[in-house]
Amino acid sequence: MKKIIVPVDFSEHSEFALKAAAKLAKKNDAKIYALHMLELSDAILTNTPESIHPEALFFLKLAEKKFNKFLDKDYLKDIKVTPIIKHFKVFSEVNDVAEKHDADLIVMGSHGVSGLKELFIGSNTERVVRNANIPVLVVKNDLNDVNFEDVAFACDFSEDTIAAYLNASKLFEKMGAKMYLVYVNLPNDRFKSSLEIERRVVNFFTKADRNLDRMKDVHYVSDYTVKNGILNFSMKMGADLIAVPTHGRKGLSHFFQGSVGEDVANHSTLPVMTFKI
Template identity: 30%
Template sequence: MKKILVPTDFSTCAKAAENYAFMLAKKIQAELIFIHVVITPVDWTKLTKEQENFFPDTKIAISKAKDQLNELVDQAENEGLSARKILVYNDGNEKIHKYVGAEQIDLVVMGSHGQYGFRDHILGTNTYSMLRRADVPVFVIKENNPKVELENLVFATNFNEETGESFRTVEKLSELFGIKLKVLFVNTPTYFMETNDIMNIGKSYLKDFGNYAYDIHIIDAFKEERGILQFAEKSKADGIALVTSGKSDLIQYFSPSVTENLITMTDLPVISIRKSKI
């Protein structure tokens, strides 16, 4: 794992994600790539220097963004890390999730206020768009994140075979960062199962997709989100990891994923692993 992408708008929310990314990068000596999007009234890349003068406010915003990106790169280098910056001019058509593939990114760390709004959710904020489309792990960090380290991680799963490859990704992350992984099954009234059945399915799942022996934790709750949060608090977890299906924006609005719901409900870091296409 060599490259960490950090989208930022330089807000206090983004600052929390930046700090978290620094912590992760130091553990594995990864390169930090800071990316910022400047909203432009036209396609900025097609303007001449003279034409740029017609948009003085945009020129100021670009200059300020360059300075702030340079400060982040300087900070990283002063802390012994490799870093670089990407400034994106966005006239409404640019999507930053495409840079994950283009830059061969290994994981993304980004901030979120974790608030739903009808217009924002239909259009898809950068964070939710990244969750649904990125093929690498996405760490979502809230402004009030209470954790400065990642030592105990809850992985909530239904032991569905389709998520097996994604579990392997989570396990690799735990190995890389020295994380203690806690496997959780939330037993809800809607999909109620007897404990023996859960244990048998879970053991088979871990045998097929895991490299280590894990205890299987079971908690009863009316909703998956409620059970995950209760267990995370009880186990003093530093973060929560889940497999995200990556539904389209419209479908997600009418049926939000558990991952997105959790982001609105907790200040803990939430790690989204998109379901692998196998």
């Protein structure tokens, strides 16, 4: 993990993300690319194609001044931080920046749930998660540390989640974290017997790892929703992080019907990391 992207909107939650990224950067000798998305209208941007419109230049200079002040933090000392200001209008384009700089991780702040309103849904954080080809770490609190020793990886053990599982295994191994896989068994038409689940898991590891060594790290839980099963299991095992595979633009896998990935990120007090399938 050598390059970390942190979208910044000057909010408290984006600073939570920046602090978490700083801790990760120090642990991994990584660089941080702090990204501010300046939303400018097409009229301002295209009025004078041959030069920057004066109004656009004003807002860019204003954002640059505010950005430099925001990045003047003690916890960023001794870390190489590159500020980037883009006049994108959609946060889905964060992935373009990540690909351009060959980044390994995006760290994003999120409000999560506030009363009955789920701010993550339809938010900038969700757009980043759905469009990112690299892992996205979603944080909602000021993390004391980023020593993710125990990770709960939600998995339905379908073949299309193998790539996400392998990417997560590789990353968490480098971080020195122990990954536990959890399958949530649901009632009614989605219920599976223990034998059916075990056959599915055996097929999964046979194709993913070509061995069954990780069978001992698999846990089956029963609950009324996948979200509750993941959260309850994570709390019971004392996890430091929840990891969730996602299809991105195509929606979530069959196991995560109903945008469970977003629900988990909304309701979890733990940080959540997503992996593209």
